[in-house]
Each structure stands twice: as structure tokens, then as C-alpha cells.
Amino acid sequence: xxxxxxxxxxxxxxxxxxxxxxxxxxxxxxxxxxxxxxxxxxxxxxxxxxxxxxxxxxxxxxxxxxxxxxxxxxxxxxxxxxxxxxxxxxxxxxxxxxxxxxxxxxxxxxxxxxxxxxxxxxxxxxxxxxxxxxxxxxxxxxxxxxxxxxxxxxxxxxxxxxxxxxxxxxxxxxxxxxxxxxxxxxxxxxxxxxxxxxxxxxxxxxxxxx
Amino acid sequence: xxxxxxxxxxxxxxxxxxxxxxxxxxxxxxxxxxxxxxxxxxxxxxxxxxxxxxxxxxxxxxxxxxxxxxxxxxxxxxxxxxxxxxxxxxxxxxxxxxxxxxxxxxxxxxxxxxxxxxxxxxxxxxxxxxxxxxxxxxxxxxxxxxxxxxxxxxxxxxxxxxxxxxxxxxxxxxxxxxxxxxxxxxxxxxxxxxxxxxxxxxxxxxxxxx
Amino acid sequence: xxxxxxxxxxxxxxxxxxxxxxxxxxxxxxxxxxxxxxxxxxxxxxxxxxxxxxxxxxxxxxxxxxxxxxxxxxxxxxxxxxxxxxxxxxxxxxxxxxxxxxxxxxxxxxxxxxxxxxxxxxxxxxxxxxxxxxxxxxxxxxxxxxxxxxxxxxxxxxxxxxxxxxxxxxxxxxxxxxxxxxxxxxxxxxxxxxxxxxxxxxxxxxxxxx
Amino acid sequence: xxxxxxxxxxxxxxxxxxxxxxxxxxxxxxxxxxxxxxxxxxxxxxxxxxxxxxxxxxxxxxxxxxxxxxxxxxxxxxxxxxxxxxxxxxxxxxxxxxxxxxxxxxxxxxxxxxxxxxxxxxxxxxxxxxxxxxxxxxxxxxxxxxxxxxxxxxxxxxxxxxxxxxxxxxxxxxxxxxxxxxxxxxxxxxxxxxxxxxxxxxxxxxxxxx
DNA sequence: GATGAATGAGAATTCATTCAT
DNA sequence: AATGAATGAATTCTCATTCAT
Numbered sequence: 063x064x065x066x067x068x069x070x071x072x073x074x075x076x077x078x079x080x081x082x083x084x085x086x087x088x089x090x091x092x093x094x095x096x097x098x099x100x101x102x103x104x105x106x107x108x109x110x111x112x113x114x115x116x117x118x119x120x121x122x123x124x125x126x127x128x129x130x131x132x133x134x135x136x137x138x139x140x141x142x143x144x145x146x147x148x149x150x151x152x153x154x155x156x157x158x159x160x161x162x163x164x165x166x167x168x169x170x171x172x173x174x175x176x177x178x179x180x181x182x183x184x185x186x187x188x189x190x191x192x193x194x195x196x197x198x199x200x201x202x203x204x205x206x207x208x209x210x211x212x213x214x215x216x217x218x219x220x221x222x223x224x225x226x227x228x229x230x231x232x233x234x235x236x237x238x239x240x241x242x243x244x245x246x247x248x249x250x251x252x253x254x255x256x257x258x259x260x261x262x263x264x265x266x267x268x269x270x271x272x
Numbered sequence: 273x274x275x276x277x278x279x280x281x282x283x284x285x286x287x288x289x290x291x292x293x294x295x296x297x298x299x300x301x302x303x304x305x306x307x308x309x310x311x312x313x314x315x316x317x318x319x320x321x322x323x324x325x326x327x328x329x330x331x332x333x334x335x336x337x338x339x340x341x342x343x344x345x346x347x348x349x350x351x352x353x354x355x356x357x358x359x360x361x362x363x364x365x366x367x368x369x370x371x372x373x374x375x376x377x378x379x380x381x382x383x384x385x386x387x388x389x390x391x392x393x394x395x396x397x398x399x400x401x402x403x404x405x406x407x408x409x410x411x412x413x414x415x416x417x418x419x420x421x422x423x424x425x426x427x428x429x430x431x432x433x434x435x436x437x438x439x440x441x442x443x444x445x446x447x448x449x450x451x452x453x454x455x456x457x458x459x460x461x462x463x464x465x466x467x468x469x470x471x472x473x474x475x476x477x478x479x480x481x482x
Numbered sequence: 483x484x485x486x487x488x489x490x491x492x493x494x495x496x497x498x499x500x501x502x503x504x505x506x507x508x509x510x511x512x513x514x515x516x517x518x519x520x521x522x523x524x525x526x527x528x529x530x531x532x533x534x535x536x537x538x539x540x541x542x543x544x545x546x547x548x549x550x551x552x553x554x555x556x557x558x559x560x561x562x563x564x565x566x567x568x569x570x571x572x573x574x575x576x577x578x579x580x581x582x583x584x585x586x587x588x589x590x591x592x593x594x595x596x597x598x599x600x601x602x603x604x605x606x607x608x609x610x611x612x613x614x615x616x617x618x619x620x621x622x623x624x625x626x627x628x629x630x631x632x633x634x635x636x637x638x639x640x641x642x643x644x645x646x647x648x649x650x651x652x653x654x655x656x657x658x659x660x661x662x663x664x665x666x667x668x669x670x671x672x673x674x675x676x677x678x679x680x681x682x683x684x685x686x687x688x689x690x691x692x
Numbered sequence: 693x694x695x696x697x698x699x700x701x702x703x704x705x706x707x708x709x710x711x712x713x714x715x716x717x718x719x720x721x722x723x724x725x726x727x728x729x730x731x732x733x734x735x736x737x738x739x740x741x742x743x744x745x746x747x748x749x750x751x752x753x754x755x756x757x758x759x760x761x762x763x764x765x766x767x768x769x770x771x772x773x774x775x776x777x778x779x780x781x782x783x784x785x786x787x788x789x790x791x792x793x794x795x796x797x798x799x800x801x802x803x804x805x806x807x808x809x810x811x812x813x814x815x816x817x818x819x820x821x822x823x824x825x826x827x828x829x830x831x832x833x834x835x836x837x838x839x840x841x842x843x844x845x846x847x848x849x850x851x852x853x854x855x856x857x858x859x860x861x862x863x864x865x866x867x868x869x870x871x872x873x874x875x876x877x878x879x880x881x882x883x884x885x886x887x888x889x890x891x892x893x894x895x896x897x898x899x900x901x902x
Numbered sequence: 903g904a905t906g907a908a909t910g911a912g913a914a915t916t917c918a919t920t921c922a923t
Numbered sequence: 924a925a926t927g928a929a930t931g932a933a934t935t936c937t938c939a940t941t942c943a944t
Contacts, residue, residue, distance in 0.1 A: 072903080090388060094305030098939060108905050110941085115903095119939065170387050173442070177380050177387070178300060180445045187449035195450050212470070217451060218463035225439035226432055232383070233434070235390045239397035240405050241427060253428035260422070260470045282928070308914065320916085321929055329914065492924080510808060514725035518918060528926050530920085535924095539918065590807050593862070597800050597807070598720060600865045607869035615870050632890070637871060638883035645859035646852055652803070653854070655810045659817035660825050661847060673848035680842070680890045702907070727934065741908055743936065 077115050080105050081129065084122045089167040092174050093123055127175060127183055130168050131190075137161065138194055138220075147205040148262050151219075155258050156251075158227040163247045166231035173232045195220055212263030219261070226254055287325050289315050291339065294332045299377040302384050303333055337385065337393055340378050341400075347371065348404055348430075357415040358472050361433075365468050366461075368437040373457045376441035383442045405430055422473030429471070436464055497535050500525050501549065504542045509587040512594050513543055547595060547603055550588050551610075557581065558614055558640075567625040568682050571639075575678050576671075578647040583667045586651035593652045615640055632683030639681070646674055707745050709735050711759065714752045719797040722804050723753055757805065757813055760798050761820075767791065768824055768850075777835040778892050781853075785888050786881075788857040793877045796861035803862045825850055842893030849891070856884055 069077070083105035087096040098119055102109045116122040137157040141150050162169050180187055195217060202216035230237060230250045237246045279287070293315035297306045308329055312319045326332040347367040351360050372379050390397055405427060412426035440447060440460045447456045503525035507516040518539055522529045536542040557577040561570050582589050600607060615637060622636035650657060650670050657666045699707070713735035717726040728749055732739045746752040767787040771780050792799050810817055825847060832846035860867060860880050867876045 076903090092302040092304060092384070092388065094302060095388075097937080099937095109939085110906085111904055113940070173387055174302070174384065176443050176446050177383055178302065178305075180449075184445065184449065187446055191446075192450050192452075214466070215459055215463050218459055221439060221443075221447060221450075222436055222463070222467060224443070225435045229431060229435035229439075233386050233431075235394065236386050236397050236401075237431060239390075239394065240402050240431075242402075249425055249428055253425050253432070256424070257432060257471055260473065261467050263470065280927075286928090307912085309912090318930055319914085320931080323915065324928070324930095327915095496924090512722040512724060512804070512808065514722060515808070517916080519916095529918085530927085531925055533919070594722070594804065594807055596863050596866050597803055598722065598725070600869075604865065604869065607866055611866075612870050612872075634886070635879055635883050638879055641859060641863075641867060641870075642856055642883070642887060644863070645855045649851060649855035649859075653806050653851075655814065656806050656817055656821075657851060659810075659814065660822050660851075662822075669845060669848055673845050673852070676844070677852060677891055680893075681887050683890070700906075706907090728936085729934075738909055739935090740910080740937085744907070744909095747936095749935065 073115070076107065076111075077125075080107065080112055080115055080122065081126055084126055085167050085171060088123060088126065089171040089174070092178075124182060126171065130172060131183065131186055133165070133168065134161070134172060135191065135194060138198055141198055141201065143201045143204070147202075147210040148259070151202075151211070151223075151262060152255070152258060155223055155227065155254055158223055159230065159247070159250060159254060162227045162231040166234060169228050169231040173228065212261070214261065222261070223258075226257070283325070286317065286321075287335075290317065290322055290325055290332065291336055294336055295377050295381060298333060298336065299381040299384070302388070303329075334392060336381065340382060341393065341396055343375070343378065344371075344382060345401065345404060348408060351408055351411065353411045353414075357412075357420040358469070361412075361421070361429075361472060362465070362468060365433055365437065365464055368433055369440065369457070369460060369464060372437045372441035376444060379438050379441040383438065422471065424471065432471070433468075436467070493535070496527065496531075500527065500532060500535055500542065501546055504546055505587050505591060508543060508546065509591040509594070512598075544602060546591065550592060551603065551606055553585070553588065554581075554592060555611065555614060558618055561618055561621065563621045563624075567622075567630045568679070571622075571631070571643075571682060572675070572678060575643055575647065575674055578643055579650065579667070579670060579674060582647045582651040586654060589648050589651040593648065632681065634681065642681070643678075646677070703745070706737065706741075707755075710737065710742055710745055710752065711756055714756055715797050715801060718753060718756065719800040719804070722808070723749075754812060756801065760802060761813065761816055763795070763798065764791075764802060765821065765824060768828060771828055771831065773831045773834075777832075777840045778889070781832075781841070781849075781892060782885070782888060785853055785857065785884055788853055789860065789877070789880060789884060792857045792861040796864060799858050799861040803858065842891070844891065852891070853888075856887070 080101070083101045084096070086104055087101045090096075091100075096119075098109050098112055101122070102112050105112065112122070116125060137154055140157065141154055175181075175183060198220065199216035202211070202214070202219060205211050206213050206216070227250075230246055234246070241249070290311070293311050294306070296314055297311045300306075301310075306329075308319050308322055311332070312322050315322065322332070326335065347364055350367065351364055385391075385393060408430065409426035412421070412424070412429060415421045416423050416426070437460075440456055444456070451459070500521070503521050504516070506524055507521045510516075511520075516539075518529050518532055521542070522532050525532065532542070536545060557574055560577065561574055595601075595603060618640065619636035622631070622634070622639060625631050626633050626636070647670075650666055654666070661669070710731070713731050714726070716734055717731045720726075721730075726749075728739050728742055731752070732742050735742065742752070746755065767784055770787065771784055805811075805813060828850065829846035832841070832844070832849060835841050836843050836846070857880075860876055864876070871879070
């Protein structure tokens, strides 16, 4: 009756291969639109073999989201309350934009999930995420109260960071359609740098702008 | 030579009922996730009757998107090149946020479509939308050149407006999970008002904000 | 409670229009392949109106077959026992070929019906048709016994006439594919004229046969 | 680069079972009249399992026709230009009649397909079939020119052979209704033997004809 | 671990027919 | 006499999942 043998190398590798394939497919087609057939083909495995590693389509999706969430929250955790306010926040913006650039599939998967009512991650949102945001909001509030950044609703500031960075991965097609050639992220970096510095205001930086 | 008889009252009403039901379902489940069964149930019609009014699931979806697009572009068209720059842009922000508040289903439908690669509206994006954005960008560029707003990449500014306003409808669940009770849009209005005024700058106007 | 008013002119005309449209469609698509929609469109009437004149799809089909059968049997009835044997039979061949040429849709409709086991006209086949063939077979047998045509199984002779003439309408596509341009019926006439004269013999030619 | 694995035993057997069942059903009901349900029942398989072996109803039908065509053309290919003309042609007649007797379902399937305009095999008809007929027609023409058979249009002669033999399978129901008991093919053999010998001429009998 | 075979539960769509006017 | 509206009963096809090896 022993269970839970440690995963062999093959198991580990295959689970990763499957999750990567699933990410590819789920992020493009949504949960319902994705089929095990396509995931299996992308993964280069047989359909039953998929289900040997994950008990169901749902299980794959869940594993994917679970793995994703920590990656998604980490940059927020990295804000240092004792650092320089503007630089801390700008750092967060940059890390978030980098995530959007480097992991667009993850961003889209997450976006689709939320758009559809977050049926599978609602608990995390009102649990872990909310706590983390509350905490960070406290820090930001402190900075604002101390006059180290312009006054701002810290939660809405965080939403703004999410919105402005993820927009570049989630609405990629639209952005490219409007911009034509060229890397949207190059422009995004410069733009968001300016935008957030203005929003945060802060001593001399304000004066020079404009 | 067209034989198209004008739609009767019943036809008009039922087509509307169906489109409304379809919007409800498509915006929640995506195209693939939506079933005619559910749409029919929401519309209070039988499934074959649905197909009496629209020839296929696809046709319903298309009619929905087509109707949506003009509503979505109108606020951009309303920007007046001869108006006050800051007020014109702020007006656009407000109209866009109102749309997100009042038509969240439409916003989500649109978001899902783009997220999945815009298979059905790509032409509009690189056609009508791009032209409209180009035009507006020209206007904004003029304002910036004249020093009437802070220098800014006009296209990315427009993206920012889209991102920040639609975020409140598209990521509604997440926002509510984080904020708890209360109307997110109330906070959003205040926040975006401040944010965009800072972005657009405007000499002395900064001092008094918030 | 009076019933069965005599059909008005409109009724008569519409029934004919419907039957013609039905012939067109049934002969091309078969019974199951044909749809009331298509028949209605070809007839230029609405679907419910079709069913005002004929109570069901089946009823249309049946009316069609019933009307067809007498046309189909008439040429056989026209054989005159007191006429010249070869000329009587050749006349039948010619009339049958003319039918195939002028009424290919009827021929195909009939063929499809038989091919599918004649579910709707089996009684006629083993009733009226069989009697008529028996009768004609007697006549032919008499001619053969009298040495006025070459000896031949009269029923199989009749089958041969049917087969050789109807082939030109029923397998029209194949024949045209093989022959290329030109009117297949022109060649058919000459060919069948020769073929049947040889089969029936003709004075001296008979001597060596059988 | 082809990945097509060789079919396993089960695959081979099941594909055959399905094709046989499909032949049964398609030849009785036509393409539209046939349902996967009936085919599955006849084959003793579940409906989805049918579609595991053939991707669609159409695919089954196509596989069926494809397999059929070579069988159908082979007897024509077997005519030996260097053989005795009358015996070669009589041999073809006999082989074709045997086919009609032994493979009536195939004959009917083919007939239905042609009757409905040969939507799926038109290319073969005007390609392979036409070439083969042209070739054989050349041989027959040579025989006629050499006076070894009575003069005849070779293509129409071939049509006559097709018509007279296939009639016994395609119009089976009608023939049995007319003949009553007994094997129609027994009579057919004798009849066609005489008929074609007379058509082709043969020694003295030719003298008077034409 | 891996895969060919099989299937039940849907899903979209078609179609003959009925209803109401 | 005619037709717009509506539907129940198929029918084809898809798909997650299971079975057997």
C-alpha cells in the first residue's frame, strides 16, 4: 500500500512537456476550446498517456494555473518596504512588463480564466492575492502619507500596473494590428516608464517633466 | 434585385432577444464553451428556432461582434481636434470607463476574441481601427507638439486608456476579490481622473490635483 | 359536410408546378436526399403551401410515381398483335428510347425507386406490370412460334428493350463522360435499330442462329 | 517522412466489416438515405467507433467507391486483342453478368452514384474509364474492319453490354416481380448468349443482316 | 509507461411537419 | 390560399474518458 513514489526523471520530464503543451493550447483556445487531442499532439504523446500523468483535462488545467500563480505573484512580493518608493514601484512595473513580454501564454491563460469568472482560482484571488495586495497597499499608503510619492489609491495603483503591463501580452494582436511592424514592448517600456513616473510624481522628477 | 423582405416585428424582437442571450453566454464561456442549448434557454426559445433566425452558431457570434464594434469605436471618434486637449482626452477616458461599467459583457466578449487571436475581427483591427487610431494619434501629436499636453507616444497613450478602463470590466472578478465590497467603478473614476491628468501634465494643474 | 370540391384552376396549376419541381428534385437526389425546402424553392412556393396541396413529402412522391407509371406502360400497350412483328417491336423500342430522351427525370426517378427495392410500387410491379408483360409475352411467343421473328425468350426480350433504352437516360453522365461531345441519343438510335433487327432476325439471317 | 503506421489486424478487419456494412446500407438507401446508425448496427460496432476508423460518412462512401471501381473495370481490361473476337466479347459479357449476379450490391451502389450525377466519381469516368473504353473501342473497330464481327459502333456495343448485364442486378426487384419464381440469371445467361451472338454476327447469319 | 481500441454524453445542424394568422 | 414562426425527432460528428494489452 505504499504510494507516492518519487517521480522518476521521465515522469518529471513528461509532466513538464504536457504542461507546456497544455499552456500552448489552453492559452489559445480557452478551456473548452482546447482538446486533449491537440494537447497530446503538441506534447508528442498519446492521449491515454496524457491521462496517465494527469487524471483529467481539468487536472491539467488546474496544475497549470497553480504553477502559474506563484510566478505571477512573486514580483509583488519582491517590493521592498524599506527601499526607495519610486524605484521599488518602478521595479515592479518593469518586472511585470518583462513577465508579459516573456510569458505571454501564461498571461493570456490567466486573463481568460479571470474573464470567465475565475471558476477555478476564485479562492486564491480572495485569499492569497488579496492579502498580498492589502499588505503592499499598506506599504504604498505609508509612502504616500510620508509624501514620498504623490497621493494615490494604492489598490487602484496596483490594478493600473497590472492593466498596463498585461495589456501588452493579452491584447497583443490588437496592438500589433494598430502599430504595424516593430516590437511593441520597446515602446511600452519607454511609455510606461514615463507614465508611472508622472503618476508617482515625487520631488524634482515632476518639475522637469513637461 | 434583392429580395430581402424587411424584418417583421417578431423577427426584430427575436433577433434582439437572441443576440442578448448570446452576448450573455459567449461573454461568459467564450465561443467554444458556449452552447446553443444554453443560448436557447437564456433566450427562452427552442434551439431550432434560434437557427431559424441565425443560420449557425457562427452567424450569431458574427452578428454580435459586428454590432459591437461600432459601439466600441464611437467614443474614439468623438474626440474633437479643436477642443481643449486635456478635456478631450479626459472625456474619452470617461466615456470609455462608462462603457466598461455599463457594457461589461460586450467588453469581455471583445477581450476574449482578441485574446484568442481575433480570428473573426482581425481585418477590422488592421483596417478601420488602425486608421482611426492613426488619425487620433495625429491629433494628439499635434497637441503635444504645441505643448498643450505633456509629450507622450499617442498610440501607447490610447492603449493605456483602453487597458486601464477595460481592466475594470474584464478583470472584474479579480478586482472585487481584492477590494471586497463597494463599487470598483467609483474608485476607478477618481483614480483614472488623477492618473490621466498627471500623465497629460499641464503645468500648474498638477499642484492642485488630489 | 360536403367534401371533395372540384379543384379550381389555381389548385390544378399548383399541383402540377409542385409535381414538376418534385420530379426535378427527387430524380436528382433520391427520396431521402430531396428536401421540401428545395422542392418549395424550385416550385416557387412556400413550404407550408406545398403541404397544403399534398399532405406530406411521401404523398408528393407517391403522386409522382402514380402519374409516372401509366406513361411508362403505355408504349407497351401500344403493341399491336395483328401488326408486323418486327415493326411492332421496333416501334416499341423507338417509343421507349424517345421516352428516355424526352423524359430522363422520370426515367431516373423510376430507376432509383426500383434500385431501392421499389418500396412504394412493388404492388404495381407484380400486378399491373406483370400482367401486361405476360400478355405481350404471349403475343411475342406467338410470333416466334410462327417463325415471324427469331426464337427468343419474350420476357427477357422485353427486359433487354428496357435496359438498352433506359440506360441512355439513367447512365447519362457516364455515357457523356465516355463519348465526349455530341448527342448520345443520335448514336443510340442507329445502334439500337441495328441491334434489335439482328436480335429479331430477318428472313435468311435466322437460319444459322441457335 | 510519412508516419502512416501499417494497419493492425483489428484495424484491417474492422475496416472491412465497416465497408461491407456500408455497402449493404448505401446500396439500399443511397448516400443520403443511409445513416451511420444503420451502418453501425449492421457492422456490429458503435457509431463513434465507426468514425474512429473512417473520418466521416463521406470517407466511408469514398473508400467504398474507390475499392469498387477497379473491380468494375477489370473485366474490360481482360479483353485480349489477339484472341477470337466473338469469344473475347462473349467472355466479357459473361464476366460482366457474373459480376452482376455475384456483386449486386456493388452494382447498385455504382448505379445510384451515376444516377445522381456521379458527384464523387465524375473524374474517374472521364479519365480512366474513358481511356479504357477508347482503347477497347479501337480493338473492336479493328475486328469489325477486318470483317471478323458484324459492323457495330464499338462504344455503343460496350454500353449495351453494361446495360444488359447490370439491368439484372439493378432492376432485380422488377425482374423478379415480372418473372415470378426462378433464378433470373439462368434465363439471362441463355438470353444474352443468343442476343450477343446475333449482334456480333457469326458465320452465315451475318449475310442478310444490314 | 505506453498505446490502439472503444464509447457515452453531448453538440451543431437539418428537416418534415404543425400552428397561428 | 398562403406564409412566417416554431419544434420534435433525427443525424453527423466531437470529445473526455475508459479498457485491454
